Amino acid sequence: MHMADALISPAVGGAMWAATAGLTIYSAKKLKENVDEHIVPLMGVLGAFIFAAQMINFTIPATGSSGHLGGGMILAILLGPYAAFLVMASVLTIQALFFADGGLLALGCNIFNLGFFPCFIAYSFIYKKIVGEQPTRGRILLGAMVAAILGLQMGALGVVLETLFSGNSELPFSTFLLLMLPIHLGIGIIEGLVTAAVVTFVWKAHPEIVTLAPSSPAKAHSHKPLLIGLALFAVVAGGMLSWFASTHPDGLEWSIKGVSGKEELDAPQEGVHGAMAWIQEKLAFLPDYDFKKPEEAKEGMAGKEGEKASKGKEEESWPAVSAGKSLAGILGAALTLLMAGAIGFGLRRYYSHSKG
């Protein structure tokens, strides 16, 4: 379920980072409003509990495989949505840093998929509605099941959409969806069962934990500002993403534009392209480097850098790559790797010598 950096584009990663950062700041603010610093160590320890609990596996009957706790729902039930979202964000950050589960750029996506959906949507709009103020065993089971399943389905849908918008995977939308949703239906059922079982266990031992915690942080607040913010974000992100989908501009060009804050968003193709061609002309110490000239003379004139920059837009131009270019590419690649290895080895020798 953790997205990897390799599968997402900077635009999607950046947009989801922005969304997650907004949610984190919002949750932190909400948390500060009802100041009860008892919750600070509780959050930390419960986050660690999720880790510890994930390390104990149980056997799923009749399948031979094993499952473990995911955690988003249980945190929301015990802590309320805001604190639970922060805990989930921290758990995913640690997983990204220490276990390489999902990358740093994909962290925004992962926190959104696994934190936002269960904590803010599934918990607030499903679990709380079902369980209400007076929990019973049956209600807890039903609420946890439905909320866990739907929360995970939404998360899986998030993964599919983010992968799709990034365009690195060839999987068509429907196939990917049919792959992800059933798998996560199974995972959701297990998650719901575990959540319900653990919550019931705790509820029997210490009923005040389960009945008090949910109502305290999120009692009087409406979700209105959050929903408005999300709608705004959806519009902005949707606009941005569709712009990306339509023109396929180079990701880095886009981010550089973002940093320099220039306004002319329609001009860059020409500008960068032109600049590239110019640099290419200046640097072309080997103008006719190919064994056999490419069919399209234009392609050849724009040169290799130009081709790279334009590749995103016209992917048909790629098949023009010929054997000569491939050979040069492979040779260059091998040399690069060799050099990297040599430098690494040399540095290591150097530092171990200077130390000992």
Next chain:
Amino acid sequence: MGHIESSLLNIGYLETLSYQQTPLHRLDPRVKLLTTLVFIVAVVSFGKYEITGLLPFIFYPVVLMAVGNLPPGYLAKKILLAAPFAFFIGIFNPLLDRAVLVHLGPIGISGGWVSFVSIMIRFTLTVSAALILIAGTGLNAVCLALEKMGAPRSFVTQLLFLYRYIFVLTDEALRLARARALRSFQGRGMGFKVFSSMIGQLLLRTLDRARRIHLAMLSRGFDGKIHLLRPLHLHGRDVAFFLGWSGLFVLMRWFNIPHLLGNTITELFR
């Protein structure tokens, strides 16, 4: 159970690596965090059929591993362990995208394979950059950098707390699992009922512990903030590290260095 112990050891080992004194570890954590982000953005911004252009980026992890005295074998193992997700999503590309993209003499290679290899290279690069960040900096310093760069305070506090108690609670879980294993003759499958009451038990212990921690903190004057006592100073070498690598990334992003290199060589031998 071996699983629990080994993952605990794993976190511990990364932590130990971050205690070293090398030029990499002495750099300002903010600079390392930013450089890692620039690196990742540069790597993922390539088009989906790019392979050669990505390769020069391997210099960054290789050089940092050497300078920071980080064990390449260990990091490689961690990368492999994390690979399945990217692998299973990527492996569909060769099945679905069969148009021949590159000719190597008589052999045609389909676009799907090219993009699959590209995904795996990106995966290796981005994951190794993240692991190097943590092994070369340590989580506490990363948190400090995050806070100085404007992350919400409660999030940073949460990260620090979480990290501190992972070790404690994993120990607790380990004790529970061991006690059960000893009483069940290493019973192979753990049923759902046992599992859920074990997790519930662990949760109750966790809540108890949280209460104890809170009291202990209150009696030591806790006011909702964790004070990180380590002043950060940007030195010339920090700025040089950031600008140097970022400049290099931009350069490598724009110029396909292996291509240029390969062309030079083929030209020489023609």
